[in-house]
Amino acid sequence: MSSSISAATLGRVRLVVQILSFLFLVYGGLLVGHYSAEKISGSLPALSCAYDQLNGGYCVLIPTQHQLHHRVGEALVQMQQFSYKVIIPLLFTFLSFYVFFVFLNKMFCGWICPLGTFQEMMYKMSHFFGLQKNHSLSVNQLRFIRPIKWLMLAILVFILPLVAGLGVAPHAAGDAFCQVCPSRVLTTLASGNFEQLTISTAGVADIIFSSIRALLFGSIVVLSMTMRQPFCRICPLLAFNALFQKLSPMRLVKKEHEKCEKCGVCTKACPMDIQEIWKESGSKAFHDDCTLCGRCAEFCPDDNVIQVKFGPIALFSSSREYYKKRIKQEKPEGIKPTKKAKLRPVAVEPN
Ligand code: SF4
Ligand code: SF4
Ligand code: SF4
Numbered sequence: 001m002s003s004s005i006s007a008a009t010l011g012r013v014r015l016v017v018q019i020l021s022f023l024f025l026v027y028g029g030l031l032v033g034h035y036s037a038e039k040i041s042g043s044l045p046a047l048s049c050a051y052d053q054l055n056g057g058y059c060v061l062i063p064t065q066h067q068l069h070h071r072v073g074e075a076l077v078q079m080q081q082f083s084y085k086v087i088i089p090l091l092f093t094f095l096s097f098y099v100f101f102v103f104l105n106k107m108f109c110g111w112i113c114p115l116g117t118f119q120e121m122m123y124k125m126s127h128f129f130g131l132q133k134n135h136s137l138s139v140n141q142l143r144f145i146r147p148i149k150w151l152m153l154a155i156l157v158f159i160l161p162l163v164a165g166l167g168v169a170p171h172a173a174g175d176a177f178c179q180v181c182p183s184r185v186l187t188t189l190a191s192g193n194f195e196q197l198t199i200s201t202a203g204v205a206d207i208i209f210s211s212i213r214a215l216l217f218g219s220i221v222v223l224s225m226t227m228r229q230p231f232c233r234i235c236p237l238l239a240f241n242a243l244f245q246k247l248s249p250m251r252l253v254k255k256e257h258e259k260c261e262k263c264g265v266c267t268k269a270c271p272m273d274i275q276e277i278w279k280e281s282g283s284k285a286f287h288d289d290c291t292l293c294g295r296c297a298e299f300c301p302d303d304n305v306i307q308v309k310f311g312p313i314a315l316f317s318s319s320r321e322y323y324k325k326r327i328k329q330e331k332p333e334g335i336k337p338t339k340k341a342k343l344r345p346v347a348v349e350p351n
Contacts, residue, residue, distance in 0.1 A: 105241050105248035109232065110293035114190075115183040115220075116232055120271065122224035131225050136273045136333075137233075145233050146289065153236035156180070170205035177236055179209035185217040228271040232291060242288040249311040252290055252297075257281030260305050266296035269332040277306070298326050 024031070100108055109116050137145065160176035163169040172179055188196045197214055200206040216231075223230035232238055245251075254260070254277065266277045272289045277296045285306075297306040300318035308316045 101241060101244045102247050103249065105244055105250050106238075106290055106292035107250045109235075109238060109241065109291035113183075113237075115186055115235075116229065116291065118186055119220065119224045119229050119231060122221065123228050123271075126225035136268070137227065139275065142273060142275075148234040149236055149239040152177070152234055153239040157236050157240070170203070172203065172205040172209055176209075180212045180216055182213065182217040182220050182231055185213060228273075229291075232272065233289070238289065238291070245286070245288070246283075249309075250292060251309050252277075252286040252292060253307045253309050254281050254285035254305065255307055256302075256305050257285075259302050260300075261302060263301070265299050265301065265332065266306060269295040269299035271295065295332075299323060299332060 104112070156177035160169055160173040164171060164173040164176075178184060185196045188194075197217065198210070199214065200210040220231045257280075260278065260281075262278060264278050267273065267275055270277060271293060272287075272291060274287045274289055274296075276287045277285050277290075292308060294308045294316055297308055297316050297318045300306045301320055301323040303319045304317045306318045307314045
């Protein structure tokens with residue numbers, strides 16, 4: 001008895017366990033079947049090898065590496081791709097959105113937009129050649145035209161792309177405004193490409209959109225010769241900018257309304273025929289249609305009445321001295337200086 005006990009030493013028991021484990025881990029698959037072996041293996045801390053097809057289980061490092069390789073690694077690659085493909089472009093979109101719509105806001109229209117510049121040049125050229133006929137729009141005309149830019153924004157920029165995304169409208173409507181945008185024609189023409197002016201026959205929607213685009217551009221060319229900024233008045237980007245107007249540090253301020261002589265020269269100088277600039281004060285004077293071109297401030301003959309501001313900083317203030325210089329270069333139509341003071345405008349009732 002004592003010899004049998006002494007024969008079952010810890011060392012021997014351990015050896016038996018080692019041998020049985022070896023057999024189980026190497027050949028155990030034959031015993032418990034592949035499915036059970038697979039289930040057991042996930043939690044085994046032993047270094048049995050997954051490359052052994054007959055084993056009863058394999059090392060926990062296998063699933064660990066497998067998870068790191070196929071799950072965590074792939075997730076990280078996807079995250080990296082996600083950041084390259086989604087996050088970074090999104091950041092740029094937000095940054096450019098902030099710069100253009102919040103920081104510059106209307107300044108983009110009055111100072112940067114190629115189509116705005118083109119319309120202004122066309123009008124100046126026609127004026128130079130004596131072609132110009134209709135300088136300002138009347139209050140009634142403005143009342144009718146002003147809401148169109150909001151309709152353009154709603155229909156072309158929001159609704160049509162959305163319904164195209166839902167599969168209800170044709171694919172081309174996915175960027176409906178871009179399809180008809182006259183700036184697209186202008187900038188490509190300026191780079192020597194006439195393609196955007198031709199009618200596309202790729203499909204019914206393309207025929208419609210490209211026809212509207214060509215028609216719109218042609219109308220702008222013709223209208224720019226007789227009126228100021230014809231497309232700006234219906235431009236959805238102007239409406240979009242107007243949504244962020246109050247958030248922008250760039251603004252037009254009518255500071256000292258009581259000093260305003262109500263001469264109306266500002267409106268006569270304004271390419272958008274904004275009546276509010278001489279009639280109203282405070283934020284009402286900074287109308288949705290304003291492109292922050294600063295002409296009203298340039299032509300206002302009273303000191304500090306109109307200012308173009310960046311936050312609290314006045315970038316430009318109206319002044320009598322500046323007005324005297326400016327009116328020598330250009331006299332906005334409808335301004336009739338008095339005999340007594342040649343550089344002082346008489347009260348002009350804008351349309
Ligand atoms: S209103 Fe439209 S077309 Fe006119 S300057 Fe602004 S963005 Fe350009
Ligand atoms: S209100 Fe003044 S700044 Fe605005 S568009 Fe008219 S002239 Fe330009
Ligand atoms: S030009 Fe100056 S003074 Fe004349 S109406 Fe406009 S804001 Fe008033």
